[in-house]
Amino acid sequence: MTHGSAATHEVTAPRSRFYQGPFGRLFDDLEPWRPVSATGVPITDGPAxxxxxLNAANTLMIEKLQPDGTPTPPRDIDEDAMDAEFGSAIPAGYTYFGQFIDHDITFDPTSSLQRQNDPNRLFNFRTPRFDLDNLYGRGPDDQPYLYDTDLPSSRAKFLLDTIDGTSVHDLPRNSKGRALIGDPRNDENSIVSQLHVAFLAAHNALVDRAVADAHPEPFAAARTTLRWLYQWVVWRDFVKRIVDPVIHDVALQKETTADGRTTWTRGLDDVYDWRDRPFMPVEFAGAAYRFGHSMVRSKYKTNFHRGAADIHFVPIFDNTIGAPGDDLRGFRPVDILNAVEWDWFLRMTTSIGEFPQKAHRIDTKLTNALAFLHEGEVGAANNVLASRNLLRGIRLELPSGPDVARRLGLAPIPLGPEEPASLWYYILKEAETTADGNHLGTVGSIIVASVFAGLLAGDPQSWINVQPAWTPGADPLLRPGEDDVDSPGRWELASIIRVAGVPTSAGQFP
Structure with missing residues (x-):
């Protein structure tokens, strides 16, 4: 769910059904979809x-337009009113957890949206596993600059900086303010960067616990516990929130054999399967998993430090003319005013009143901030995220949404005469019309759930393969009370925040 940049890291994949590499296709028998002109001719040239x-994005996919039909600047958005109109049941923190997950499972620095890619050069430099390699990199021996070098590698902990000399942490940064982390995309905005901080701090806390327990390899023990807790949260918390519950239950099933063993089986392996190792489907990376872009809000309340009397919203991005620069864009040190108070973004026992803030619904409208990205000229095609995503799907040669629905044995939802049949747009429209935007519809759920279940099952180091009966509550490095206090035994994203010990309420800010 990365927003991407003008030099987008994406790929195409060969259409041959005999090919299987790091990237592949779920529906290689379906024809690519392309828009057509008023005369019915496919539009193929670059400028057209x-x-x-850009026209489809600006006329169909902007949440709030001015009287002249142009997008309303994000700083002028009434976010309370937008919440009432576009708010979902999903806490806002999961928008950026989805982005964090995306950065963990796929990254291809050899490609660009601006050119067709050579299939012989395709390579996914991010392993398609939920293994936190965007956090750990290649480990303390190969990438020591990520770690505290005063400690031996067997007890390695991550470096962390502080914000303005307070007890609140930021990512470690060089003299230019650039983050020293396993994946620079996790510094794209303050919210995902603070989530990365929480994962770093959680690892450090688990290392301390392993040392206290006299574990012979504290770093390895902490990494395993954090990876498995992360995988648990990905499947049983995040995916469960965003897909149809029936499809979630079918996609990955826990079973007990006659001799008492615990096993896991996949129920959607006819949709996503592999011969040697899991691959990254372009229908997932280029369309289905980009549903999260519609969940982004134009503004957020960040923490109580901004003042009890007038806590105001901060734009996620504001590239409009005359913008004061107080937004949540990344690639710079985090200001204390923009540090995340997590009970405002996730449901926690200290969340009160309007909190946690809600993500916007999964629908065909993208928040205005995403029409004012900060990589180029305001209003340019590559600076409007919806335009960029539509173009990406076409250049990836993705099939249409209705064709995919029929391929899955489903009746397609209707689209208006002006609506694109793009797979990405179709999945958003399906969520909007069949699930009120609170989770994905059937096609989107099947693609997302099948891929997530397949990646978990295809990882020989995941908990479902190494210890199929493992649960967070039985892990020696995790503690009672770090699960859901209201529903004991339910471990959620908030559990990782609790392990990390990062600020979760107003009283923990200076």
Missing amino acids: LEAWC
Whole structure:
């Protein structure tokens, strides 16, 4: 769910059904979808295609328009009113957890949205596993600059900086303010960077616990516990929130054999399967998993430090003319005013009143901030995220949403005459019309759930393969009270925040 940049890291994949590499296709028998002109001719050339995508984005996919039909600047958005109109049942923190997950499972620095890729050069530099390699990199021996070098590698802990000399942490940064982390995309905005901080701090806390327990390899023990807790939260918390509950239950099933063993089986392996190792489907990476872009809000309340009398919203991005620069864009040190108070983003026992803030619904409208990205000229095709996503799907040669629905044996939902049949747009429309935007519809749920279940099952180091009966509550490095206090035994994203010990309420800010 990365927003991407003008130099987008994406790939195409060969259409041959005999090919299987780091990237592949779920529906290689379906024809690519392309928009057509008023005369019914497919639009194929660069400038005309970019113009078509930009027009579709600006006329169909902007939440709030001014009287002249142009997007309302994000700083002028009434976020309380937008919440009432577009708010979902999902806490806002999961928007950025989805982005964090995306950065963990896929990254290809060899490609660009601006050119067709050579299939012989395709390589996914991010392993398609939920293994936190965006956090750990290649480990303390190969990438020591990520770690505290005063400690031996067997007890390695991550470096952390502080914000303005307070007890609140930021990512470690060089003299230019750039983060020293396993994946620079996790510094794209203050919210995902603070989530990365929480994972770093959680690892450090688990190392301390392993040392106290006299574990012979504290670093390895902490890494395993954090990876498995993360995988648990990904499947049983995040995916459970965003897909149809029936499809979630079918996708990965826990069973007990006659001799008492615990096993896991996949129920959607006819949709996503592999021969040698899991691959990253372009229908997932280029369309289905980009549902999270519609969950982004234009503004957020960040923490109580901004003042009890007038806590105000901060734009996630504000690239409009005359913008004061007080937004949540990343690639710079985090200001204390923009540090995340987690009970405002996730449901926790200290969340009160309007909190946690809610993500916007999964629908065809993207928040205005995403029409004012900060990589280029305001209003340019590559600076409007919806336009960029439509163009990406076309250049990835993705099939249409209705064709995918029929391929899955489903009746397609209707689209209006002006609506694109793009797979990405179709999945958003399906969520909007069949699930009121509170989770994905059937096609989106099947693609997302099948891939997530397949990646977990295909990872020989995941908990479902190494210790199929493992639960967080039985892990020696995790503690009672770090699960859901209201529903004991339920471990959620908030559990990782609790392990980390990062600020979760107003009283923990200076």
